[in-house]
Amino acid sequence: MDGLTEAGLKKLAGARSFERGRGYLDAVSGVEVGDGWVSASVHGTERYEAQLTLDGPGGLGGECDCPYGLEGNFCKHLVALGLTVLARPASLPRQRKAARDRAKDLDRWLSARSKDELLALLREQVDEDRQLRRRLELRAASTRGDLTTIRARIRELLDIDPFAQYGYVEYADARAYADQAGQAVSAIGALTGSGRATDAIALAGEAMVELTRAVECVDDSDGWLGQVGAGLADAHLDACRAARPAPGELARWLVGHALGDVDDGLTDLDPLDYEDVLGVEGMATLRKLAVEAWRANRRGWAEKYLMERLAKAGGDVDTVIAVHAADLSPDGHTHLAIARELDAAQRPDEALRWAERGIRDARDPATVNTALVDYLCDRYAQAGRLADAVALRRDHFGAHRALLSYQQLRVAARAADCWPAEREGALALLRADAGQRTQRGYGGPVLVDALLDDEDIDAAWQAAAEAGADDRQWLTLADQARATRPADALGVYLRLAEPLTQQTGNRVYAHLVSLLLGIQDCHRHLGTPEEFTEYASALRTAHKRRRNLMRLMDEHHL
Incomplete structure (x- = not known):
């Protein structure tokens, strides 16, 4: 071992x-x-x-x-x-x-064994093992140079019908289908190995088309067909390296494959992997065709991706920027991509201008890309433009009145030494929201969360009492205030514990015990420990059959 x-x-x-x-x-x-x-x-x-x-x-x-x-x-x-x-x-x-x-x-x-005995054994296995039979048929056809038969066998291997019910391959059968499709990849690779790389190129391209059609009808949750597709891409590249097809013809095929509906990401074929096969002539054709396709459809995803890929590989930052600039998103996301490209190219001033333009071009402040805001604020802080960072955070908070944007405004304003004034303005907005019940889709008022985050417990309690709060906020309030407002905190704990006493489950018991610890601490601060003892005893009597609850209470000496 x-x-x-x-x-x-x-x-x-x-x-x-x-x-x-x-x-x-x-x-x-x-x-x-x-x-x-x-x-x-x-x-x-x-x-x-x-x-x-x-x-x-x-x-x-x-x-x-x-x-x-x-x-x-x-x-x-x-x-x-x-x-x-x-x-x-x-x-x-x-x-x-x-x-x-x-x-x-x-x-x-x-x-x-004699030759005849071995042949008899092999024929017996061929009769019993369909996959072995197909592999040997492919080898025989390859030896004969019978491209028609090889093509037919590969199509059989990629056919979903033997595995499909009602025209669809279910999850349970996807692995078996992928194993069979993988034999087609092996057959194409064997052609290259036997000196027939030109045929392998053609068959690999055809197999990609067949596999892309098949994947629409297969539950490939585990990615089996993705592995087959990657194998096909490798087989095609190996065949091209062996056969050395005409550079211009290969470049046209690669661009057509990248921009067409054939691949759908299944083979993840990268034209730049073929640079050694294409040579200078082929790469020039590839770039020319990519530019023509992009100019004809500047908003096409595949066209943009191919152009950007080629431009980055060639270190052509201006072309990368041009590709992005031809289809700017209204939320500033594309402006940020351009800014980062310029930063990587050591052109920070241009990067900053593009980022600021992204804010100006935004049609709705509420839709501005948050990462763009973060990027600009970092740049402003680095340049000592603290007032600009505060102004941007203020606008962002005004459009997104959430705890995170409040915290970000606080960080920026403290750095600029103007938090008290900014805080008053921000809380005024949150109070207006709370008063109008302009809340999030879930949870209580952001006002309560903001005051809690500021550790202004009394103000948070008052806001919760006036505008309401959800149970999470009340629990946080009770946890933070039980030393100074034990009676108020006790009322919260008792209210939250009551429904849990009617429920079962280890998670419920753990939550209930944490509330009991809070109740115990409140009674300690109030000087009434005997009342907690009576409460816990009554709870034990009522729920003594809940062994896990009793065990947890024992562990915490309740």
């Missing part, structure tokens, strides 16, 4: 996944041991297949087909498999030796 230890598993998985893996020990089944690997099924949200590599080139490793594992992570299912193996230390060496012996025995037996 070299390399397989609890410490090794924890190092690969991280503390969180390692601890979660401990909870899956009972979910491991069908453990199979090979010479250098161990595999099993692990039943989580779904059944996943996990395999540990015991002594690979990099030491201990593993793969799992759960979503987290597919991202290259050492997941909790692999941890569970590893811990299961470690729980049987004596059996693993014996099982590995048995696997080696079985492999040697099989190899000797196969070596002793």
